[in-house]
Amino acid sequence: MTLLDALIAIPAAGFLITLLLPRDNPGLVRNFTLFVSLVVFLLSLGLIGPVQENPGVMHFETNVPWIDYPAIRYHVGVDGMSLWLIILSTLLTPICILVSWNYIQKRVKEFYAFLLLLLAGVTGVFVALDLFLFYVFWEVSLVPMYFLIGVWGHDRRIYAAVKFFLFTMAGSVLMLGAIIVLYLKGGSFDLPFLLDSMAKGGLVLNPGQQFWMFLAFFVAFAVKVPLFPLHTWLPDAHGEAPTAGSIMLASVLLKLGAYGLVRVCLPLFPRVARENADWIIGLAIIGIIYGALVAMVQPNMKRLVAYSSVSHLGFVVLGIFSFTQIGLDGAVYQMLNHGISTGALFMLVGYLYERRHSLEIADFGGVSSVAPWLSVMFVVTTLASIGLPLLNNFVGEYLVLQGAAQVNFTYAVFAAIGVILSACYMLWLVQRTFYGETPHEVAHHMKDFNAREWATMLPLLALMVWMGVYSQSFIPAITASNSRTLDMTRQSAVASQPQAPGPLARLKEIFHVR
């Protein structure tokens, strides 16, 4: 059992043990799950050293048979790209547990158990190298999130939870179909094996098959990202989820989609991905601007942050489909940045809610005069989120924009509008919430940070600064793994496709017209 297996096994075991703990002792449950998640976090730091030595290849690989027929293997590994996403997940889980410490008062045991199961599921997605295993973890991560929203959420939680489940499910069943087709053609579920056999010409898909299978994978991932116009579940899910649920959803679950695009979609269907990059980028840019515009008019601060996620994730998709090294690096880095800063925003919004029991921006005002530290932290996070230099999002957005500009300068121009708009809606939120007159209820209820809340804020704050000031700690690992992905898309684009037919020819092939 490698370190990586332990990172899946420990939270999964923690989930089962938590379920067996006595119901009437919530303190024990909180402490136990916090302990487990901290252990997992510390263990996950052990990945950094070995992976950074050579981040372009897989480390800590385990490859054992799971099911004989059809041959499904438990094949996991970690490289430079998945490394930081795993650590992001393991870092945010203890933070989520601390965030929920007082907020969650009913069915405490199940809540924390589901958080651990969620961690096991998302870690599994980030490390799976067998497509079947990938799908299994993908679906497994869906169930705890569904319960987190549906049981512990706000008033419209049931609607939001079911919508979340059905959107993801509808996307992913098509992915399952594509995975099966890939297995039938390629004889394996193993991603490295399939890629290898594609590069060597063993597995040849005709353009029609490539296109539909790409689409099946792409839709499944695009729902999760979420890419406009498949984003409609997100504001509901975020708006209704409990704070910890929103944090995990924004910081980790959305990344599953973007991760899938980079890890699965691009290498498997390089040619189709490149050919269709234009309209996908178009959707990404629409998402960037649309998300920002809708965020601007939200009266509910949680939904505002949710729409800002639609906008931010548009940058990620833009970077991925720019097919440039710098754009792809920026996209992956932006996944981490969004995880940190939007996670922090949801956490702070959650703290405001715990004090004021409202998410309506109109119910707030002048918080800075009663809770100065909370306000300072909120402002710093806001500045990070809108891409102020020296804070983390700036680096990611800059790289993505530069990558986009290399392909087509117009893309960069339109995407940059999103950056400007993000400053508008976030600063406007800050102004209405933290400055101005202080209503009586706010003055009365708004306490400043306590020690537990500081403990959740400081790691995120440190990362925002660190990732903004010295991105060199993180980016080389990402670059190495991304350059390998890009190489793969170039190589197999050449190998499998001597002459690239235009879209018209492809349509003819699809519909069997000569």
Place this chain on the structure above:
Amino acid sequence: MSGNFEPTGAELLRFLPEIVLTLAATFLMVLEPLTDRGAKRALPAIALLGLVVALFSAIMAQAQPGLAFSGMIVVDGFTTFFRVLVIAIGILTILISTNYLRQEGSEGGEYYALLLFSIAGQCIMIAANELIILFIGLEASSIATYIMAGYLRDDKRNNEAALKYFLLGSFATAFLLYGIAWTYGLTGTTNLSRVREVLLSPASPDTFLISIAAGLMFVGFAFKVSAAPFQMWAPDVYQGAPAPVSGFMSAGPKAAAFAVLLRVFLTAFEPVKERWEPLLWWSALATMIIGNFAALRQGNIKRLLAYSSIAHAGYVMVAVTAHSEIGTTAAMFYLAAYALTNLGAFALVTHVARHNERYVEVNDFAGLGQRQPVTAALLTVFLLSLIGVPLTAGFFGKFYIFRAALDSNLVWLTILGLLNSALAAYYYLRIIVVMYMQPPSETEEDDLLPMSAGIQFTAWFTAAAVIVLGVYPSLVLDFAGRSAALLR
């Protein structure tokens, strides 16, 4: 064909499960009037004993595979797989039923005798290599099930269910018999292997006529498996019948009927597969769509599970449409997974329904997560398996079916089937939502007792099996894969 009618020892061994079941059922019938009220508790134990002996004899019979009684009975891996499955379903049904019958004040030996007769009939169907034997088995199974559906004879709902089931069922059986007559008339034989030989020979009758025969038989089978367009009876019958019987009907007779459907269409009628393949294609699609869409709007949980059972029959039809060994394997695995899941679910529905089945609305499950967390958690496992979430048996069932369908190039059927299974998530989730996310209703008196031992065992056993098969499907799949090659 040998002129000697004296069966050999090996032949008797191949027929042993049916013999054991019939003897045990007859013994129960004799014992019933001789036992007084207090001693009736022993009757289910005798039935269980009979089933366990039958289970072992079914496994023993596998040591001597081959034909029996002039080629009328065939024992191969396929037979053994389904025999073991229906007998196991019988055991679990008894465990669910005992407490239910006591609660309804209707403990009686005839219930268990009927159950055993029904299972004996199903075993005969499964082992039949000959259309008349198949018909006898189907009738034995059906008639016993008709009576079980109306077992609580003072209950209006039971009577309605039994009557509907009986009338429509006998109508459908007539079609089957007519199809058998056509087949005999066209080929001069009722033996499945001989039918196949005749159809492959140059003297083969007109394919159009033979496909009418196949179509008529399909009507009979489609009724039994509740496949569209012959699914109409299922919701009313499942809703009206006693909950344990509904669970049994959704598992046992359905598995047996699929077994004969597979055997007849993949052996006897295999030569004319171009004719029946489109028929099954449309039936599979219509079954999935009707089942899933109708289930979306059900308030009664038994009715909901009935429509869900229709939808699941549709998925199995997809595997049958694939008509390949992989498809047969997938159907076998799916039926086993579905039987376990559904029996577990019906066990818990029986538990929550309480005396006189007062609580069978979905809303009656409100707050179950708080009142009985274990019950709710177990039911969640079954519902997730019905949705097809990974790490449950239901997921692998669907996975193998759609894999088989893609392998046979049924691309559109697969896509529509996958979308259907995503749609189905909605109505199963609704039950989970009600259990965990809604508070218990205020008006209801809280008289939900702890689970009875039988239900508890069934629920835990099936939940464990669902999860174990969801992690190690090979346990069942390997055997199914080895047995999928039908004797032709």
